Amino acid sequence: MTYEELIKETALADDRLVVMTAENRALIRNLPAVLGPRFIDTGITEQTLIGAAAGLALRGRIPVVHALATFLTLRAFEFIRTDVGIGQLPVKLSGFVPGFLSDGNGPTHQAIEDVSLMRGIPGMTVFAPADEADMLAMLPAIWASPAPAYVRINTRPATYEHAPFEMGKAEIVAEGTDVTILTYGMLFEQTLVARELLQAQGKSVGLVNLRSLKPIDEAALLDVVRRGSLIVTVEDHFITGGLYSILAEVLLRNQLTARVLPLALEERWYRPGRLSAVLEHEGFTGQHIARRIAEALGEGNASFAARPILENQFAE
Amino acid sequence: MIESKRDELAALALRVREHIVRLSTDGGCFTGASLSCADLLVYLYADCLNVRPDNLTDPTRDYLFLSKGHDVPALYGTFVELGFLDKARLAQHLSTDDHIYWHPNRHVPGVEFHSGSLGHLPSVALGVAMDCRMRGQDNKVIVITGDGELNEGTVWEALLVASAHQVNNLTLVVDRNQFQANVATEDLIPLEPLAPKFEAFGCEVRRIDGHDFAQLEDAFSALPFSQTKPSVIICDTVRGRGLPSIEARADRWFCNFSAEEVEELLRELHSQEATTLTSETLTVR
Numbered sequence: 001m002t003y004e005e006l007i008k009e010t011a012l013a014d015d016r017l018v019v020m021t022a023e024n025r026a027l028i029r030n031l032p033a034v035l036g037p038r039f040i041d042t043g044i045t046e047q048t049l050i051g052a053a054a055g056l057a058l059r060g061r062i063p064v065v066h067a068l069a070t071f072l073t074l075r076a077f078e079f080i081r082t083d084v085g086i087g088q089l090p091v092k093l094s095g096f097v098p099g100f101l102s103d104g105n106g107p108t109h110q111a112i113e114d115v116s117l118m119r120g121i122p123g124m125t126v127f128a129p130a131d132e133a134d135m136l137a138m139l140p141a142i143w144a145s146p147a148p149a150y151v152r153i154n155t156r157p158a159t160y161e162h163a164p165f166e167m168g169k170a171e172i173v174a175e176g177t178d179v180t181i182l183t184y185g186m187l188f189e190q191t192l193v194a195r196e197l198l199q200a201q202g203k204s205v206g207l208v209n210l211r212s213l214k215p216i217d218e219a220a221l222l223d224v225v226r227r228g229s230l231i232v233t234v235e236d237h238f239i240t241g242g243l244y245s246i247l248a249e250v251l252l253r254n255q256l257t258a259r260v261l262p263l264a265l266e267e268r269w270y271r272p273g274r275l276s277a278v279l280e281h282e283g284f285t286g287q288h289i290a291r292r293i294a295e296a297l298g299e300g301n302a303s304f305a306a307r308p309i310l311e312n313q314f315a316e
Numbered sequence: 317m318i319e320s321k322r323d324e325l326a327a328l329a330l331r332v333r334e335h336i337v338r339l340s341t342d343g344g345c346f347t348g349a350s351l352s353c354a355d356l357l358v359y360l361y362a363d364c365l366n367v368r369p370d371n372l373t374d375p376t377r378d379y380l381f382l383s384k385g386h387d388v389p390a391l392y393g394t395f396v397e398l399g400f401l402d403k404a405r406l407a408q409h410l411s412t413d414d415h416i417y418w419h420p421n422r423h424v425p426g427v428e429f430h431s432g433s434l435g436h437l438p439s440v441a442l443g444v445a446m447d448c449r450m451r452g453q454d455n456k457v458i459v460i461t462g463d464g465e466l467n468e469g470t471v472w473e474a475l476l477v478a479s480a481h482q483v484n485n486l487t488l489v490v491d492r493n494q495f496q497a498n499v500a501t502e503d504l505i506p507l508e509p510l511a512p513k514f515e516a517f518g519c520e521v522r523r524i525d526g527h528d529f530a531q532l533e534d535a536f537s538a539l540p541f542s543q544t545k546p547s548v549i550i551c552d553t554v555r556g557r558g559l560p561s562i563e564a565r566a567d568r569w570f571c572n573f574s575a576e577e578v579e580e581l582l583r584e585l586h587s588q589e590a591t592t593l594t595s596e597t598l599t600v601r
Binding site for chain 1: 430444470481
């Protein structure tokens, strides 16, 4: 099953579903022929795309809307906030190449404030699947919900067999006593490697795939906090407004504190390049994540082997 | 248009203008911009569109989207006169106990969608029009924009897309009252020649006097103007129409009058005969 096959299957079973795009067709090339007038390409017009999606939703449709994550959440931000948000309409936003996945495009294309922006809209839900399998597991529930939703689209092949998706629940991959890694989206793959590398050196490492950033699985976060060990948030997002901020909010709300190492992008865009080069340069390969965690644990001399990284396919 | 109908619409519009004037105090409202589109809204709701208090959930009703959302007083005045809205709610203007504030919202029956941020509803209306067409329904979908609102690129973007998709059940209506918020449009971002701009964007255009019910009827009853294009109706109007003391004045967009001034304006409103509103008052001061 692919993303396109899932939409096709869902749309053929439910004629409320309408597929829209601002001329980003990388994952949905075959849908025009299948969906006919229920496939609407508005051209390079993210704002009109969202406004029209709101109009279609007013008429009872469920628009699944596609554009590059950065243009969708930034260019059309006010349309999302004002038309979809105030209207509380079931518009489903599929953001392509979020975070590090826009690898070689450069800062114009880097959606690394999208989680912050989208979760700031009342009623909006926000999801970041770890890989294609994780994404396909969550999309049916997201599309069936009456809430507006933003999904960081991620079609990278799974390197982990995921548990079934439950709305608002994080996936607890492992519990650990030395450190717990909290992450979401495409970096899950690298944290899995980092965990393995640290475990091989005798560390007990917990790992949580958040899956949903809003609603957030507060109970899962509090469980980790109460364990008392180092917490590491790993995200391809600005440090402001993403998972690190979410964790801080949860801690304050519960009058708790914790030792937290945030691995995020601090006040700068990342250096563009092929995905492996970006992760290497920015310190987000499994190897680098393991090293940065070991340093935080006071074991700066530990050395970890590099692992090959699957490059990204170009997606317009 | 037969004379009796015209007189009826004029009488209705006068009552709507009374509501507008009465709302222009205790915090005020967008008086000038409301008076310019009062005749248009009265004509559309009273005599043109298939939308009534009893069919607001009927998917085959006609849709009107007020993108220039600041003329709430004209819209709600029309709603009160036609039974969409309880008149008592107007007394709740700017009270947090109700939802009667400066921009339209769906807590008021008949409001299809909230507005206030300019340049939004052309695309929302486009989505609705596309869906009506997809379902084989022939609803009219009307979106009213201000002329200053045409500064917003998203109005034009929506027309490009509507034109590309040949959305012929979408009609964009411009309340061409010659003013932005604070200055004359032609002194800030000139719009003329306006009709050719819409034509160049693939629309079929008519330009009429937006205060003349017969012209409104002629234009709207000819919709859709084309089988393959969206329609545009430019309504030439006067900001503040009906009150010569504030007509076509840059400083009468938003007004907050004293109770005495309101009484004076109501007297002025009733002293006006339709025939006295000539081309003289159309001249931008």
